[in-house]
Amino acid sequence: MEGYPLLEVKELRTRFSSEKGTITAVDGVTFKVDYGETLGVVGESGCGKSVTAESIMRLLNEKSTRYDGEINFKGVNLLSLPEKKMLDIRGNEISMIFQDAMTSLNPVFTIGDQIAESIIVHQNLGKKEAMEKAVEMLRLTGIPSPEKRVHEYPHEISGGMRQRVMIAMALSCQPSLLIADEPTTALDVTIQAQILEVINDLKEELNMGVIMITHDLGVVAEVCTRVAVMYLGQVIEESDVDALFASPRHPYTRGLLKSIPTITGDRSQKLHTIQGVVPALDNVPKGCRFAPRCPYATDKCMTEFPLLETLENGQKIRCWHHQEIMEREAASDVITAAT
Amino acid sequence: MKAYILKRLLSMIPVLLIVAIFVFFLIHMIPGDPAAVMLGPEATPEEVESLKEELGLNLPIYQQFFEWSLHALQGDLGNSLYMNQPVLDAFTSHLGPTLSLALLAQGVSIFLAIPIGVLAARKRGTGIDRTFMIIAMLGMSIPSFLLALLLMLVFGVQLNWLPVAGYTSLSEGLWEHLKYLILPAISLGTIQAAVIARMTRSSMIDILSMNFIKTAKAKGLKQKVVIYKHAFRNALIPILTILGETFGALITGAVVTETVFNLPGIGQLVINAITRRDYAVIQGTILLIAVTYLFLNLIIDLLYGLVDPRVRLNRK
Amino acid sequence: MEVAKPIQHNQLVALEKDIKKERRQLAVKRFFSNKTVLAGSIMLIFLTLFAFIGPLISQFTPLQIDPANRLAKPSAEHWFGTDNFGRDLFSRVAHGAQVSMGVGLSVAVLTAVIGMVIGLYAAYYSALDHILMRISDALMAFPDILLAIAIMAVLGPQPVNVVIAVTLAKIPVVARIVRSSALVIKEQTYIEAMRAQGASSWRIIWRHILPNTVSPLIVQVTYVFAIAIILEAALSFLGAGVPAPDPSWGNILYDGKIVIYNAWWMTVFPGAFIVMAVLALNLFGDGLRDLLDPHSNKALKE
Numbered sequence: 001m002e003g004y005p006l007l008e009v010k011e012l013r014t015r016f017s018s019e020k021g022t023i024t025a026v027d028g029v030t031f032k033v034d035y036g037e038t039l040g041v042v043g044e045s046g047c048g049k050s051v052t053a054e055s056i057m058r059l060l061n062e063k064s065t066r067y068d069g070e071i072n073f074k075g076v077n078l079l080s081l082p083e084k085k086m087l088d089i090r091g092n093e094i095s096m097i098f099q100d101a102m103t104s105l106n107p108v109f110t111i112g113d114q115i116a117e118s119i120i121v122h123q124n125l126g127k128k129e130a131m132e133k134a135v136e137m138l139r140l141t142g143i144p145s146p147e148k149r150v151h152e153y154p155h156e157i158s159g160g161m162r163q164r165v166m167i168a169m170a171l172s173c174q175p176s177l178l179i180a181d182e183p184t185t186a187l188d189v190t191i192q193a194q195i196l197e198v199i200n201d202l203k204e205e206l207n208m209g210v211i212m213i214t215h216d217l218g219v220v221a222e223v224c225t226r227v228a229v230m231y232l233g234q235v236i237e238e239s240d241v242d243a244l245f246a247s248p249r250h251p252y253t254r255g256l257l258k259s260i261p262t263i264t265g266d267r268s269q270k271l272h273t274i275q276g277v278v279p280a281l282d283n284v285p286k287g288c289r290f291a292p293r294c295p296y297a298t299d300k301c302m303t304e305f306p307l308l309e310t311l312e313n314g315q316k317i318r319c320w321h322h323q324e325i326m327e328r329e330a331a332s333d334v335i336t337a338a339t
Numbered sequence: 340m341k342a343y344i345l346k347r348l349l350s351m352i353p354v355l356l357i358v359a360i361f362v363f364f365l366i367h368m369i370p371g372d373p374a375a376v377m378l379g380p381e382a383t384p385e386e387v388e389s390l391k392e393e394l395g396l397n398l399p400i401y402q403q404f405f406e407w408s409l410h411a412l413q414g415d416l417g418n419s420l421y422m423n424q425p426v427l428d429a430f431t432s433h434l435g436p437t438l439s440l441a442l443l444a445q446g447v448s449i450f451l452a453i454p455i456g457v458l459a460a461r462k463r464g465t466g467i468d469r470t471f472m473i474i475a476m477l478g479m480s481i482p483s484f485l486l487a488l489l490l491m492l493v494f495g496v497q498l499n500w501l502p503v504a505g506y507t508s509l510s511e512g513l514w515e516h517l518k519y520l521i522l523p524a525i526s527l528g529t530i531q532a533a534v535i536a537r538m539t540r541s542s543m544i545d546i547l548s549m550n551f552i553k554t555a556k557a558k559g560l561k562q563k564v565v566i567y568k569h570a571f572r573n574a575l576i577p578i579l580t581i582l583g584e585t586f587g588a589l590i591t592g593a594v595v596t597e598t599v600f601n602l603p604g605i606g607q608l609v610i611n612a613i614t615r616r617d618y619a620v621i622q623g624t625i626l627l628i629a630v631t632y633l634f635l636n637l638i639i640d641l642l643y644g645l646v647d648p649r650v651r652l653n654r655k
Numbered sequence: 656m657e658v659a660k661p662i663q664h665n666q667l668v669a670l671e672k673d674i675k676k677e678r679r680q681l682a683v684k685r686f687f688s689n690k691t692v693l694a695g696s697i698m699l700i701f702l703t704l705f706a707f708i709g710p711l712i713s714q715f716t717p718l719q720i721d722p723a724n725r726l727a728k729p730s731a732e733h734w735f736g737t738d739n740f741g742r743d744l745f746s747r748v749a750h751g752a753q754v755s756m757g758v759g760l761s762v763a764v765l766t767a768v769i770g771m772v773i774g775l776y777a778a779y780y781s782a783l784d785h786i787l788m789r790i791s792d793a794l795m796a797f798p799d800i801l802l803a804i805a806i807m808a809v810l811g812p813q814p815v816n817v818v819i820a821v822t823l824a825k826i827p828v829v830a831r832i833v834r835s836s837a838l839v840i841k842e843q844t845y846i847e848a849m850r851a852q853g854a855s856s857w858r859i860i861w862r863h864i865l866p867n868t869v870s871p872l873i874v875q876v877t878y879v880f881a882i883a884i885i886l887e888a889a890l891s892f893l894g895a896g897v898p899a900p901d902p903s904w905g906n907i908l909y910d911g912k913i914v915i916y917n918a919w920w921m922t923v924f925p926g927a928f929i930v931m932a933v934l935a936l937n938l939f940g941d942g943l944r945d946l947l948d949p950h951s952n953k954a955l956k957e
Binding site: 054057059086087088089090091092095096098100103104105106107108109110117118121122153155166169 | 549
């Protein structure tokens with residue numbers, strides 16, 4: 001196992017067949033996650049973030065879904081594993097936390113039962129020991145008096161608590177990879193911060209790799225080491241988190257960053273928005289997928305499809321004109337700074 | 340929980356009262372003189388008068404109702420004019436076949452419907468799903484007595500496999516008992532099965548699309564565990580409701596089905612009572628069935644608490 | 656500007672016409688693309704034609720006795736065979752269709768009207784609601800056939816009484832459906848606003864709440880229609896419904912049971928028509944529910 005990266009996704013393509021035809025929800029996604037690293041996956045809703053995550057765990061309906069490419073986990077391609085082997089990986093080696101903790105917990109079982117269930121399945125422990133371990137996990141996530149909580153049902157606890165339960169459940173078997181799909185979106189800001197802290201602490205403790213799926217760049221800045229920006233089923237930019245915030249290359253990433261309101265910003269100025277909406281997946285543009293919404297788009301962008309290009313500093317970008325745009329923006333920044 | 344049961348019991352009082360009023364006034368809806376109608380055209384005026392006296396029909400109506408209710412509460416539902424025995428005795432002596440039939444039919448329907456419903460939900464949109472749902476639609480559209488006649492035609496008359504009439508009680512041996520009940524139970528259970536299968540399917544489809552199913556899969560649970568433990572336990576809640584609601588349909592069907600197969604059950608008791616104008620029996624029987632139905636629904640309501648913890652909490 | 660306005664108005668009218676036409680076309684298209692509702696409608700049309708044209712093309716009347724020709728098998732002369740009195744079964748089943756479907760339709764219309772009024776007023780006046788809902792709880796505690804049997808026992812076996820008995824048994828179901836959708840509407844802000852402005856309750860109930868309860872009402876009434884046909888058949892089969900010698904699907908089955916060993920046709924033909932009628936109405940109701948409620952549509956199709 002040593003020597004292989006924790007997770008290496010290569011040219012992943014996930015297609016759904018439906019009555020209307022085939023839809024490609026994830027189209028050639030490539031990224032890597034190492035032990036102890038947090039990769040942020042960012043993008044608007046419908047860009048394929050969640051499908052990518054669920055593809056890694058192969059949670060999608062196997063009959064109507066086709067996967068291509070490779071998902072190498074510790075050197076083993078998950079896409080070629082039989083379902084039976086996948087059962088040992090899900091919840092054990094790779095775990096997932098979902099966005100909506102209320103609906104992601106089964107309402108008819110106690111939270112203790114639900115945490116203990118994966119411990120029993122993966123660690124060959126008896127019910128009693130599994131329960132003890134469940135209490136232990138709840139304590140790790142910072143839930144007060146966990147020995148009482150295990151006997152409660154999901155509807156009896158608050159939203160933040162539920163997300164902690166989800167985390168306890170996901171981490172109960174010490175996975176090497178944690179996929180968190182918008183784990184804080186449904187929560188209050190203060191609780192958001194606490195939850196992110198819990199995830200981060202446990203990551204350090206277990207030396208896990210984490211994939212943090214979010215549309216919130218604030219979350220990315222807080223916890224991620226690297227970021228992949230997705231648009232319409234493709235990664236369009238990938239870089240260190242610092243580099244991304246300091247010098248975003250792709251026009252879409254720039255747009256995303258500009259659309260964050262800042263406290264110090266000029267209030268009279270209108271907030272930046274990216275014009276247009278994400279096109280439907282069954283109607284993707286021919287050339288660069290962002291071209292119809294891109295302020296810099298040229299004819300080339302409309303007809304020719306850009307590849308993901310790696311720059312000297314390790315930053316990856318999928319754009320024909322990123323060099324010119326950077327130069328132009330730098331110049332205009334100088335001008336605005338001067339005035 | 341105790342307080343909840345008490346509350347539910349108290350809330351049943353007005354309903355029971357209305358049921359009682361309705362049953363009581365049934366006899367007064369008879370056009371003309373009830374006593375004369377009961378005794379038939381050959382009765383002499385003296386006989387009519389003495390029956391009136393016996394039934395208390397000469398008393399003011401509120402007093403009649405009061406006395407009737409008082410007796411009913413003590414289990415005295417009057418006497419059958421024709422059979423010369425208390426209505427309650429007549430009812431209990433006819434209860435066995437009906438109960439056996441209803442339970443067997445319910446058993447057959449649950450046994451058939453739930454696996455089919457779950458399978459159809461899992462194979463949603465495929466040929467298997469469509470086939471089962473078309474069969475269910477057909478099953479829902481065949482009145483049980485008609486299916487009884489058709490089964491009788493095929494298995495009793497043409498193939499001669501099973502008896503088409505008669506009954507032996509359980510004390511004569513299980514097979515002897517069941518032999519007479521198989522065809523009635525199938526004809527009675529089919530509509531039930533169709534309704535339950537459709538309900539199970541749609542309820543499972545709803546549940547299978549929920550987020551916690553994904554969580555369960557993400558834990559690495561086998562598909563079987565995901566479906567039967569996580570999904571089915573949730574889908575059971577609406578299925579239980581249907582089971583309670585269809586009890587009425589079960590009795591409806593049992594009454595008519597019994598007549599087709601000549602089973603000496605409640606259905607036969609009622610039908611005979613109608614032809615004999617034995618109104619005390621009609622009153623007593625429908626009162627007892629209505630009360631049973633109300634209590635059965637109460638039990639089903641309490642069962643929810645066992646299946647669904649959210650209900651339990653609300654009741655605390 | 657002054658000149659432009661009338662043209663704009665004309666355009667608007669034309670546009671509105673177009674939209675209406677389009678909406679109509681869409682409704683027609685949806686109707687025909689919904690196979691369930693289409694299959695149900697075709698079967699219903701067939702049954703209606705059978706009920707009205709059947710008696711005309713038959714050479715026999717339903718009451719014409721021919722003792723020499725008792726229990727004849729289906730033949731070129733007697734398409735469905737003859738019964739134990741030698742009466743032509745085709746003619747009896749066709750006349751029975753009028754009776755059985757007539758009873759069903761009357762029950763459907765009556766429960767719809769009465770159930771609607773009760774449901775609407777129960778939803779609007781909460782004091783009334785308590786009383787009416789306890790009464791309907793009580794009525795619903797009686798299995799519908801027992802209730803109907805009891806009423807028939809009292810009123811006597813007549814087609815009109817079948818309608819009364821079954822209607823009484825089914826009103827609570829319809830009233831509840833109307834009430835629950837009316838309650839949802841009643842709680843909406845615009846109804847409260849209207850009440851605050853002093854709109855009369857009559858106007859609120861009939862002009863604003865009623866239209867929103869129509870879809871579930873129609874769907875439910877379709878099912879009631881089907882149940883009424885089953886109940887009529889059951890009552891007549893038990894001898895408590897439509898009295899002999901007039902034919903109804905139920906009492907033909909009653910005659911047929913006595914001779915089930917000798918004449919399968921007396922059970923199979925009326926039976927097939929009952930199943931077809933009930934199936935048609937169930938399909939129609941299911942399809943209609945999908946058409947009128949996009950949510951359930953999705954749930955079913957997916």
